[in-house]
Amino acid sequence: MRATTIHAPGDIRVEEVADPTITAPTDAIVKVTAGCICGSDLWPYRGHNDITPGDTIGHECVGVVEEVGSEVSDFKPGDFVIVPFDHCDNTCVHCVAGMHSGCVNLGFTASGQAEYALVTQANGSLVKTDGMPDKDLIPSLLTLSDVMATGWHAAVTAGVRPGGTAVVVGDGAVGLCGVLAAVQLGAERVIAMSRHEPRQAIARQFGATHVVAERGKEASARVAEITDGVGADAVLECVGTNDAIRTAFAVARPGATVGFVGVPHDVELPVRKMFQKNIGLAGGMAPVRKYLPELLDLTLSGRINPGLVFDLTLPLDQAPEGYRAMDERRAIKVLLEP
Amino acid sequence: MRATTIHAPGDIRVEEVADPTITAPTDAIVKVTAGCICGSDLWPYRGHNDITPGDTIGHECVGVVEEVGSEVSDFKPGDFVIVPFDHCDNTCVHCVAGMHSGCVNLGFTASGQAEYALVTQANGSLVKTDGMPDKDLIPSLLTLSDVMATGWHAAVTAGVRPGGTAVVVGDGAVGLCGVLAAVQLGAERVIAMSRHEPRQAIARQFGATHVVAERGKEASARVAEITDGVGADAVLECVGTNDAIRTAFAVARPGATVGFVGVPHDVELPVRKMFQKNIGLAGGMAPVRKYLPELLDLTLSGRINPGLVFDLTLPLDQAPEGYRAMDERRAIKVLLEP
Known part of the structure; x- marks a missing residue:
């Protein structure tokens, strides 16, 4: 063949x-x-x-x-x-x-x-x-x-619930499917992180209520602004790089969960921050x-x-x-x- | 004063x-x-x-x-x-x-x-x-x-549920309270890891159904034996050292959660294993x-x-x-x- x-x-x-x-x-x-x-x-x-x-x-x-x-x-x-x-x-x-x-x-x-x-x-x-x-x-x-099942797994393991705020880190196909999943699971605010216009458009089509184009600290500042300083109830990490993981934990509110589905490459988890802020990590291979x-x-x-x-x-x-x-x-x- | x-x-x-x-x-x-x-x-x-x-x-x-x-x-x-x-x-x-x-x-x-x-x-x-x-x-x-609230937090964040198997890593006062919490939350099997006779006795008094005195790989082998090769549904990590974290992830079944309440010191989380086996980490300061x-x-x-x-x-x-x-x-x- x-x-x-x-x-x-x-x-x-x-x-x-x-x-x-x-x-x-x-x-x-x-x-x-x-x-x-x-x-x-x-x-x-x-x-x-x-x-x-x-x-x-x-x-x-x-x-x-x-x-x-x-x-x-x-x-x-x-x-x-x-x-x-x-x-x-x-x-x-x-x-x-x-x-x-x-x-x-x-x-x-x-x-x-x-x-x-x-x-x-x-x-x-x-x-x-x-x-x-x-x-x-x-x-x-x-x-x-x-890809859709993986985005869904990110949303499920991040604990997306009706009425909550979800942040999706990553605007690849998995991240976009994560947006769709978070919307389906009832999140009231779905914040897609994307700098790329065509991907932003799909994120919005899938129901993202906000798009954050900033990166790093500016990105967390934007999420803080959108959430009145509270942070996200659920974070979907759909990349697998250390930068994406950092951003995911930076935007999570105390007690939130990061659902990760991007195969981790050279990732070091911020264990102290996770402990101090009670931010959990769940997910993996869907x-x-x-x-x-x-x-x-x-x-x-x-x-x-x-x-x-x-x-x-x-x-x-x-x-x-x-x-x-x-x-x-x-x-x-x-x-x-x- | x-x-x-x-x-x-x-x-x-x-x-x-x-x-x-x-x-x-x-x-x-x-x-x-x-x-x-x-x-x-x-x-x-x-x-x-x-x-x-x-x-x-x-x-x-x-x-x-x-x-x-x-x-x-x-x-x-x-x-x-x-x-x-x-x-x-x-x-x-x-x-x-x-x-x-x-x-x-x-x-x-x-x-x-x-x-x-x-x-x-x-x-x-x-x-x-x-x-x-x-x-x-x-x-x-x-x-x-x-201490009791912290052991309770370990059990809650580890997702202890009626009928399940919980492993408690650490036989300090927090770990012993974790045993008590897991029993209260309905775990059917509660496996306490302890090598110290007086602590084993309290663990049993608190309702532990099994005590594992082994450490490291022998400890995971014992848990595998007790759980018919499946592993624990919920793991309470009540120490905060890297060895304890390793043991906690080693005994967890795919899809389980480690609830950690020991303040982490020099801990490196096994991110690849967490991903591959879908083992989550939750918990923190109670x-x-x-x-x-x-x-x-x-x-x-x-x-x-x-x-x-x-x-x-x-x-x-x-x-x-x-x-x-x-x-x-x-x-x-x-x-x-x-």
């Missing part, structure tokens, strides 16, 4: 690789309808993560079941499915507790930017739609495989499967339209250009069509 | 200092019935915190109101009161949200190991009993000024006033008896010996009688 591979920082190729095959009875193969590039794919692209040259890359996709293992009872070839980036059995002690990203049979999509993807725990992981969804819905459904039924319902009913985060659609063969566009911040998020 | 003062690491004295005086209309002076030594008093005693030579020390006490400022309407001389170590107005935006330790008028008891203590926000901070309590109740009431009505009720009705953490009672003049006894772990917690 054709698949996106990474060979070195900045070296993304689309080439022929072996088709994935069923090796466990719980496996399924999905023919990818749409995949996309994640902000976290930029870490190896930029040389911040280790790379095994020639590895396929991409963990977000939706598609049609092509083949299933002998124990996959709930899905059959032809089903249109959302593929959570983190596969889980949905039956283990951690899944039952709602922490599917801690599943004892955890697996990951390894070729979401390709023609086919292997799902290691198909019965537990996949969620299907009734029949083929409308083409217009594909982008929004695709976001449910990771338990996508947990949220899928609810998010699918919100999407199919048109109450959320997270697909707006895609501002560039390319054929799979142009994946290298997709990476360049995201790396240079020319695109928020790139959808790839095999 | 006679008060305990600190002059240098290891140099505790009881000497004459100026009586506290009412300087603000919200102040009150309390004649101390009983004070005590806190584990956190050992930080300066051991030279880990800065010292201003001659400063009074001690922040936990109960006593009888001696004098009140003009705006103190709810208390009068003769009232027996619990004095939270952290004073608050109980009306500001943070107090109203239940985060009294973030009060905009935050203050602290500065001479709890003395004849008199100043309370800077008397109306908001103090809670009184109906008449003079029975002498036998004094130790338990004294714990409500800090909002004592928030919990006081409930804890007072539990204590007066005899449902909790946290005063058991005091295993040594000394006259105030022997405060230096009290510090030595706690420093050498000959005593769990020392009560001082002026």
Whole structure:
């Protein structure tokens, strides 16, 4: 099959690789309808993560079941499915507790930017739609495989509650989905931190009541002003850098929680400040499967339209250009069509 | 008045200092019935915190109101009161949200190991009993000024829930109160980490279902064994050292929360592990006033008896010996009688 591979920082190729095959009875193969590039794919692209040259890359996709293992009872070839980036059995002690990203049979999509993807725990992981969804819905459904579920996880773990004030740090696709999640969860004030006009526009479309373009201390001063000196009840940290973490804790009111979903890179947590101000930290890798039924319902009913985060659609063969566009911040998020 | 003062690491004295005086209309002076030594008093005693030579020390006490400022309407001389170590107005935006330790008028008891203590926000901070309590109740009431409320805060912020498994890291007085709190909040399994027989005995008296004497990796292995490999739903970190923090995160199951109340010293939080396993951190300085009505009720009705953490009672003049006894772990917690 054709698949996106990474060979070195900045070296993304689309080439022929072996088709994935069923090796466990719980496996399924999905023919990818749409995949996309994640902000976290930029870490190896930029040389911040280790790379095994020639590895396929991409963990977000939706598609049609092509083949299933002998124990996959709930899905059959032809089903249109959302593929959570983190596969889980949905039956283990951690899944039952709602922490599917801690599943004892955890697996990951390894070729979401390709023609086919292997799902290691198909019965537990996949969620299907009734029949083929409308083409217009594909982008929004695709976001449910990771980015929207991750933004949702940020909002849930930050403890967003009706009537409260949420601050979203990060205006990437996850941050924008975090805005949408905070609004859905009833936050009265949702403050998006963004300096980029097109991203500010989407944040507002998603329901942000305020946009703060400042950074660092000026940003916390603006949030203080907006919140009458109180600070945010809930903070969604959707970047993963030390600067973003600092900002997140700086804008949080005493007793607030920072929900973090940006994979942390060189982050040092301000433990003294956390203690003195009782600011908690929660979150991590999103338990996508947990949220899928609810998010699918919100999407199919048109109450959320997270697909707006895609501002560039390319054929799979142009994946290298997709990476360049995201790396240079020319695109928020790139959808790839095999 | 006679008060305990600190002059240098290891140099505790009881000497004459100026009586506290009412300087603000919200102040009150309390004649101390009983004070005590806190584990956190050992930080300066051991030279880990800065010292201003001659400063009074001690922040936990109960006593009888001696004098009140003009705006103190709810208390009068003769009232027996619990004095939270952290004073608050109980009306500001943070107090109203239940985060009294973030009060905009935050203050602290500065001479709890003395004849008199100043309370800077008397109306908001103090809670009184109906008449003079029975002498036998004094130790338990004294714990409500800090240690029991702090153990309670650990359990609340760790998210202890009925039926769950709680691990308590630390067998000091706070940790033991944490055990009591976890039991009260309905945890089915409460695992106390302690190597010291007298402390193990109190932990069991407080309702611990298991005691783990191992440390480090052996300790996590024991918890894994007890919990069928799952880990703890809630972890109370009641020490504040890096080792204790490591142990706390090591025994937490995916999705669990560590509630920390030990003032952190040289702690580096395992941010990657927190992210990968979705283990949150919450807690900090306890909002004592928030919990006081409930804890007072539990204590007066005899449902909790946290005063058991005091295993040594000394006259105030022997405060230096009290510090030595706690420093050498000959005593769990020392009560001082002026």
